[in-house]
Amino acid sequence: MGQPIIEVENITFHYHQESTPALNDVSLHVNKGEWLAIVGHNGSGKSTLARILNGLFIPDSGKVRVSGIELSEKTIWEIRKHVGMVFQNPDNQFVGTTVKDDVAFGLENIGISRDEMVRRIDWSTKQVKMDSFLDHEPHHLSGGQKQRVAIAGVIAVQPDIIILDEATSMLDPIGRSEVIHTIRELNNQGLLTVISITHDLEEASKADRIIVMNGGEKFAEGIPEDIFMLDEKLVEIGLDLPFPFQLSKKLREAGVPIRHNHLTEEGLVNELWTLKSKA
Template identity: 60%
Template structure:
């Protein structure tokens, strides 16, 4: 059985605690993330998902309930050891760069952690190779595309050899090509290692790639399950302010036009196969 990596137990956090009229940003939320799993936490703006990210990496501590990482309580004593095993990639890649070149940037956290020079050089090379950015080692980060910048940010995170990769809206500012580059990189890393991935996102296309989805609404855990179980809710998700995956939207539009489909498909491949089998391959 896979071991627990992160566990939240009846966690509540309110930003304006002194104002009793304020609803909690996170209200009595519980869930567990297991080793090697990809969990997507989805929800509209203000649903509580970004607060959960801060609770999981120790930027915030719950007012009630417990957060455990690697089986140990996350508190001020364990915080730095926990963060050393957690790679973070944030929304805006430009806010993450501190080095004059790509390799300087990837090396920055390693140098701060006292990694010996020879080992640091090897880790930088390996990390950039994994994200297909080796040819840009001496490039200035601000000359890169959005997708390339986020791949460098991922390289910086995995150079620390973390057990957890936390993506906080990491694809929300990217164009479709950049988004695909980043998500393909994460999928490849998972295939090569037992990396645990937690993605905070409002993009249900991204959530499709996860093993499990936790859906937040107004600070509460609204639903939890496999992507196909969550997306079966269809219009319910739209009513909660989320955009359905592209293939599901197209499926619904086709049905309104009288096109017979087996189901509202989540992936474009499934939709194309259904159309081909039902309408063209006769």
């Protein structure tokens, strides 16, 4: 994994002078090219953290550096050139009457020339497999298609980092799979560093690294296999363990000789198939 592209040092943040901080002395880093999942229940501080990383909020104390730029009131717009964000509800993100207009909106805001705009619209919509929908009206698209257009609008601006703030939580399983697959391909191509803000541990299990937030503080950090070793401690702070992980445990308790607590359905199915073949 590459060098840190985001560095967060001891940040604290309060909403409207509330006595309890939404974030309390949080430090972390994000490596260039990685997929980092930040998980936690509602109120854990994960979405507040996302908004600080995008410059929507400024911390009360501590430091945030993005691509070597320290976040301040003066550098917010420079930071946002490096960080794109896809929010929870795809219907709230459209500003254009067609897919093409919507992707063009962000490019117009940063003064991209018309020829370059046409090139970027073509490139970004092809990346998310929405190039055949350029003249479609947004309300005719599925939830997954809308989120893929939102992603196209972000990557057309060519940021280094994309933040998915619960971007799949309102989608059906097919739409969720479409969006994650699209982002994974872009990440694998080296086009994006990805930060996924989610409460879905099954989605987080596919990340390179996971940070668990609880009560505005960092509760745990590590690769998915290490995080899921916490098991019931994650349940105690309001998180649901991935179904394949739970089923692996249940099968072992029932006497099935499974060696691993699997994070994916594929892994569990493969081990069960191997056991069947040996039987």
